Amino acid sequence: MTQPSKTSLSDAVGQPxxxxxxxxFLVPAPLDHGCAEPTRLEDSLPSGTLAAAAQITHWICENARSARAYLKRISAIVPLAAPLQAQHITELPRLAHKKGDHSGAAGAEYDAAGLLEAARAGADMGLLSEAGMPGIADPGSAVVRAAHRLGLPVIPLVGPVSPVLALAASGLNGQNFAFIGYLPQNPDERVQRIRALEAYAIKTGQTQLFIETPYRNRALLQALVQTLAPQTLLAVAWGVTLPGGRIISQPVSAWRTMAIDAVAAEWPAVFAIGR
Known part of the structure; x- marks a missing residue:
């Protein structure tokens, strides 16, 4: 009979x-942040996402108060693994939250490894933004990068991502697109950026997506309608997944006959241009 090797015995006995x-876990949130009336979570988040989120007790988020409010909403559907008072919630520092976590300089970006100590010790953790998917048009990518460096499994859960939903409903090119983020606030710089994005979209067919905060929605839309060529397609989506939300996709020539005030000022909007 073949005897076990000394190596296999030493590996099997006494080795921790x-x-x-x-x-x-990347945990998406509903897109109703800041709305007067919350929506039903089940309308935009699948049961599997809610069940997974309910089992997490360690969190990294933009705002602890908003995170607790979201967990309270989840608890009304799925019991939490720990009561709200026992949840460990850490806010992203301002460096990553307000200033962004991609500096553009190699090695100079924010290092979020210190936020993941609980995961290194064996606890599952959740990354949460105010609305939508963390890391997409929201902070959080620094945490994900740190998790990969530390060898932690990263698991995105299913939920709403407003730029993707807006693109799908726009009729613009969904095979080739770029998400730009925010355009410059300075009017002259914004017009220059709009013209550059339009030229690239028309030349390559690549849809250009960008977003804006609610109180600047109408100013941006006015600039787009005045600057873009009449035949350029312009899509605007606001209140995606919310009651009263709309998605309008028309040539700029048609936008020029519409009331700009029709775009809701109380919700973030997604804009897309293309051919």
Whole structure:
């Protein structure tokens, strides 16, 4: 009979198992942040996402108060693994939250590894933004980068991502597109940027997506309608997944006959231009 090798015996006896690492879950939130009336979570978030979120007790978020409010809404549907008072909630520092976590300089970006100590010790953690998917038009990518460097599994959960939903409903090119983020606030710089994005979209067919905060929606739309060529397609989506939300996609020539005030000022909007 073949005898076990000394190596296999030493591996099987007296060797401590490698510590289990926790996982980082990217937890989407509904798009009703800041709305007077909250929506039903079940209308935009699948049961599997809510069930997974309910099992997490360690969180990284933009705002602790908003995170607790979201967890309270989840608890009305799925019992939480720990009561709200026992949840460990850490806010992203201002460096990553307000200023962004991509500096553009190699090695100079924010290092979020310190926020993931609980996951390194074996606890699953959740990354949460105010609305939509963290890391997409929201802070959080620094946390994801740190998780990958530390060898932590990163698991995105299913939920609403407003730029993607707006693109799908726009009729513009969904095979080739770019998400730009915010355009410059300075009027002259904004017009220059709009013209550059339009020229690239028309030349390449690549849809250009960007967003704006609610109180600047109408100013941006006015600039787009005045600057873009009449035949350029312009889509605007606001209140995506929310009651009263709309998505309008028309040539600029048609936009020039519409009332700009029709675009709601109380919701963030997604804009898209293309051919």
């Amino acid at each position: 198992a490698a510590p289990r690492l926790g996982r980082l």
